[in-house]
Amino acid sequence: MIYAIFAPLILALFVPLLSRIKDKIHTGIFVFFIPLIIFISFASHIGRNFQPIRETVNWIPSMGINFDFYLDGLSLLFVLLISGIGALVVLYSVFYLNKSEKLGSFYVYLLMFMAAMLGVVLSDNVFVLYTFWELTSISSFLLIGYWNFKERSRYGAQKSMLITVFGGLSMLGGFILLTLVTGTTSIQGMIAQVDSILNSDYLLLILLLILLGAFTKSAQFPFHIWLPDAMEAPTPVSAYLHSATMVKAGIFLVARFSPIFATYEWFFIIVSLVGIVTMSWGAYMAVRQTDLKAILAFSTISQLGMIMAMLGFGTEAAAFAAVFHILNHATFKGSLFMVTGIIDHETGTRDIRKLGGLMTFMPMTATLALFGTFSMAGVPLPFLNGFYSKELFFGAAADLEGIDLLSQAIPYLAVLASIFTFVYSMYYFFGVFTGSNHVDKLPKKPHEAPIGMLISPIILILGVILIGIFPDMVNAPFLLHAAEAVNSGAEFASIHYWHGWDSTPFIMSLIVVAIGTLLFLTRKKWTMVYNVLPGKLSLNKAYDWLIDKVDSYSEAITNTYMTGSLKTYMALILGAMFVVTTAIMIITGGFTISFADTADLSSLEISVVIIIIIGAVATLFTKNNLAAILVVGIVGYGVSMLFAIYRAPDIALTQLVIETVSIALFLLCFYHLPKMEKRVESARTISLNLIISVGFGAMMTLIGISAHSTNWxxxxxxxxxxxxxxxxxxxxxxxxxxxxxxxxxxxxxxxxxxxxxxxxxxxxxxxxxxxxx
Known part of the structure; x- marks a missing residue:
C-alpha cells in the first residue's frame, strides 16, 4: 500500500524535468500511468472473499506514530475512486490544458493531492491521517489557485484553505482526545474500545471536533460556501477534487468513525440534521445559478449532504445506500464536470443564459449530459445508477424509527430536496442543449469536442449505464465490503429496479418527478422566491466581513509592537519568555532546588565568576563602542576559563575561537557606527527594563538549578x-x-x-x- 501513496510523490519530483519536453509529449501522458497502475493493482482485491490488509512502516514509534495502513472495503472503494477517476482526469487534462500552460506546476500539485488523498483513506493512525488531511488542503489550495493571475482564483483558494484548515485543526483536537481516552493512535484500535469512548466525559466534545473537520472538508452547511468559489480552478481540478475526492474526504471520515459513534444519539441528530439541511439548501440554491459550474457546485453540496444524512441514520440499509451513492455520484458528477469543461472549451462560456440549442452542434456531448443529468436527478429508468441509490436513500429515510420531530421530518425534507435536484438537473440539460441557439452571441462557434476530450466522460457514463443495468455486479464483491466497514450489520441484498406500485420509495420518486416537472416548466414564474430567501442574506458576506475584521484588527495589533525598534522587540521576546516560562514552571511545580551531590567551589572558580559578573555589569556603564566590546569579551573569555578549569579543553578552545571571531566582527562593525550616547529614559521604562533583565536572568538561573536538581x-x-x-x-x-x-x-x-x-x-x-x- 505504501507504494500507492509515495509513487505519485516520487513522480512529482521528476515532473518539472518532464515538462521541459511538453512541446513534443504532453506532460500528462507521463502522469497518466501512475493512477492507472494504482487502480489496476487495487482492483485485483475486488471479490467476495476480500479480507482487510494491514501494513506498517515505522516513523515515530516512541510516540506511537507510524505509517499504519489499513485496506478494507471502505478504503478500497475510495482508493479505486481516487486512482480511477484520477487517471481519467489526467487523460482529460491532456486535451483540455494547452501546452502553453504551466503544466509542470499543475501535475506536481495534482500528484501531491492524489498522494494525500490516498494517504487519508489508507491511514489507520489518526496523526498520520491528519498529516495527509492537511496535505490535501495545501495541494487543493495550489490547484484551486492554479490560475493565480485571476483575483477570483486567489480568493477561492484562500477561502478553501481557511475553512478546511480550521476544520482540520478542530479534528486534530478530537484525535488527541480520542488518543488520551483509548491509549492508542490506531483507528481500528479505537473502534475496538467503543465502550470506553462512549462512556468518556469528553464524548460530545470529541464528536463535535471530528465532525467539524468532516463538515468543513465535505462542504456541509454552513461551511459549504468555499465550494462554489473553488470552481475558479481548471475544470479537470473541479472534476477531480469536487466530485470524487477532496469533498468526499469528510464523508470518508464520518464513515470511518461511524462504528464508534453510530449508537450515540447526538451523532444521529447532528449528522442527519446537517446532512439533510445541506442537501435541501444546496439543491434549492442550484436552481438560481447561471454558471454551469456553479450549478454543479451546489449540486455537489446537495449530493454530499444526502450521503452525510444517510451516514447519520446509522442503519444497515442507510450505510449500504451511502456507499452506493458515493460510487454513483462520482460517475455521473465527474462526467458532468467534464461535459461542462467541454462546453466552456468549445463555446467560450459557461453562462447558461447565453447557451441553448447545442444538441445540434455537439450531439455526443449532449448524449453524455443526458445520461449524467437524468442519473443525477434520480429519474426512474433502469439503466441509470443514480435512481437505485436515490431509491435506497428514500427507503432508509422512510424506515427511520422514532417519534421525534427530526425522524418524522427527514422523509419529507428528502423529497423536497430531491424535487429541486430534479429541477436543476433538467435546467442544466434542457437549458444548454435544447431551445433556440445563440451562436452569434457566443465567443466561439460551437462544435463537437475532439475524441480525446470525450474519452473520459464516455467511460464514466458507461459506468453509469452498466451499474444501472447490472447493479449487483458491484454489490456483493465490492459495495457490501464497504458497507460492512461502516456498519458491521450490513448484509448482502440483491438490488432490484421494480418493487411494486405500493413501494414507498417508488411513490416518493413519482412525487419528485411529477412536482419537479411542474416546477421546471414554470421555473421563471416562481424564481422570484429567491428575492425573499435568501434575499440579501448571504453567508459569503458574513465570511468576507469576518475576514476583513480579522485583517483590520490584526493590523492594528501588529502596529502596536512592530515599531522598528530592536530594543522593543528584545523586550517583548524576553518578557514573553519570562512570563510564559515562569508561569508554567510555577503551575507545574517545575522549580526544584537541591544542593545535594554538588562539588566544593575553589577560590579560582569564585574569582573567575566575579570577573565575569564585573564584565557584564561594566558593559552597562561603558560609553565607548570599542570599550563595550572589549568588556563583553571579558565575559566570553571568563567562560572559556571555567571550561578549562572543569577539564573540558575542547569546549574551552571552541569558546575561545568563537569569542575571538565575534569580537573581531563586532570591532569591525561597531567602528563605523555612531558613538554610544546616554539616553534619557523615563522611570517607567527603566523599571520595566530592570524587571525584564533581572527576571529573565533569575528565571534562567532557577531553570539551571532545577535541571541539575531533578532526576526524572x-x-x-x-x-x-x-x-x-x-x-x-x-x-x-x-x-x-x-x-x-x-x-x-x-x-x-x-x-x-x-x-x-x-x-x-x-x-x-x-x-x-x-x-x-
Missing part, C-alpha cells in the same frame, strides 16, 4: 562512558561525542565558524583596500 530520567553520561570506545574507537569521551555521536551537529558548527571566519577575513580585506586607496 537516567543520566545519558553512563551510555557515553560505556560506548565511546566500542562505537567511536576513542578513550576521550568528549571527542567521541563531538566527532561521532554528534558528528552532524559538529559539522554544522564548524561550517558556521568557517563562514564567520570568511566574513571576518572579507571585512579585513575590505578595510585594507580602503586604506590603500
Amino acid at each position: 530520567f537516567d543520566s545519558i553520561s553512563d551510555y557515553f562512558l560505556e560506548t565511546s570506545y566500542k562505537l567511536g574507537g576513542g578513550d576521550n569521551v568528549v571527542n567521541v561525542i563531538l566527532v561521532d555521536m554528534r558528528g552532524l551537529d559538529t559539522l554544522f558548527e564548524i561550517t558556521v565558524l568557517g563562514i564567520a571566519a570568511l566574513a571576518v577575513f572579507g571585512l579585513i580585506k575590505m578595510t585594507k583596500n580602503k586604506e590603500a586607496k
